[in-house]
Amino acid sequence: MTKPRPELTGQAEDYLKAIYELERGDAPAGTNALAERLGIAAASVSGMLQRLARLGLVKTERYRGSRLTEPGRAVALQLIRRHRIIESYLVTRLGFAWDDVHHEAEQLEHAASPELIERMAKVLGNPTADPHGAPIPTAEGRVDERRFESIAALEPGAGARVARMSDRDPKLLRYLAGRGIRPGARIRIEAKEPFDGPIVLTVGRERQTLAPGAAANVWVEPDASVSAAAPKSRARGGTPKRRASGNSR
């Protein structure tokens, strides 16, 4: 039943992926957000969105934003599958550094055939997450879409397990990894300065301080085994904590 969708360009694929990553349940992906994410002028994005709409891959509401149609979503998920399997393969079979594979995968994802991807996946034992903790969609397009909270959203006293981190900035990844922060790591928030101040946390048994800009790129799931420990002091600050919502970027 899979229609032989007439070869999309790599560019178009990247747009679909970006929309997938930016639309948030009810909220469609904004043109400016897409433009920034893709490093392309907003005007150009407008144009491309119209083409994608014409192809039935996105639904655009003028001046309001865009969301994927079902076919568009399917394309995006396949691309994401390719990306994440490639990343996994490069790290585990070819010795790439985990902070360095994103860029390579960004290119290869458009050139790798489904056969290649399935062969890689098989060699790897059909992994379900990439090196950065991101879930890998199945060949049928199913994917774990749970959203996690970022470290920046946790309150002092909270314990958590790092589930996933953004792979887009190698420098940031290296910085975080150097502090022991990587998928699977257990952390506990010790203190949090107001006004977007630094976050003090324990990683393993090291105490670390993290800028909220960095913390926003690390998503965690609650971890009861660590949680109960520290004193649940009322958050002291002034700024009303806006729940820094799930896994953007």
Added chain:
Amino acid sequence: MTKPRPELTGQAEDYLKAIYELERGDAPAGTNALAERLGIAAASVSGMLQRLARLGLVKTERYRGSRLTEPGRAVALQLIRRHRIIESYLVTRLGFAWDDVHHEAEQLEHAASPELIERMAKVLGNPTADPHGAPIPTAEGRVDERRFESIAALEPGAGARVARMSDRDPKLLRYLAGRGIRPGARIRIEAKEPFDGPIVLTVGRERQTLAPGAAANVWVEPDASVSAAAPKSRARGGTPKRRASGNSR
């Protein structure tokens, strides 16, 4: 010293590779030949050649043909290196069929970074030939450029070792492999019918008949150990044997 040549498109790279493969010592690559090889209209090729000339990658003599400049040749050789290492990797590490990798490599060669290629090469132990017997240029751009004779050019009685075969047509590759003809195989020409008739040859100890159209895609090096055996009957035919020249395709 390597100027940061401003990212060529994959298309442009493929043109350069095609020119490399089609120019023959003195003879420049013809526009029509390029067009056929690339599956593109001759008029379009004319246009691209002008752009490549403007970039200093080819030298075109109007109405006469094109040849690579030194920089152009360097680009072509790097592309060929990527192509052949990818083919080798896919066959030996990912279980691809050797008659099936060409198409995949044709895409990946434009997306794979030098780092990826060198990592693959290392894992493979820096191979010097791809699965079809084609030599792999070094990272510095050195390559074995010997030309071999095709089976079609051999006289009855001649013994030879298969050095290399065209990888462009999977069906043909499967056909030939099914007859034991693959790089390294030892053969001997038993008879050759005139007027482009079939070629009778021994592969291992099997006797095979081969159409000249197929034989033209297999290149061999002389093998003295087999050569002396059969009776060197004078070629019987009428057609003056035009030396079917080296490794085209």
Added chain:
DNA sequence: CTTATATTTTAGTACATACTAACTTTTTGG
């Protein structure tokens, strides 16, 4: 030599993708 054929280039067009500048619509803050 001269013409017919083969090869190659030019002209004109199209599509994908990008840009900047100018304009329109929506959102926000007073």
Added chain:
DNA sequence: CCAAAAAGTTAGTATGTACTAAAATATAAG
């Protein structure tokens, strides 16, 4: 509710790459 700011779109242009049809040049045949 309204003006300013933010977000998004349109207009006009550019580049890469392709096409077909027509013209130019080179080569082969008589």
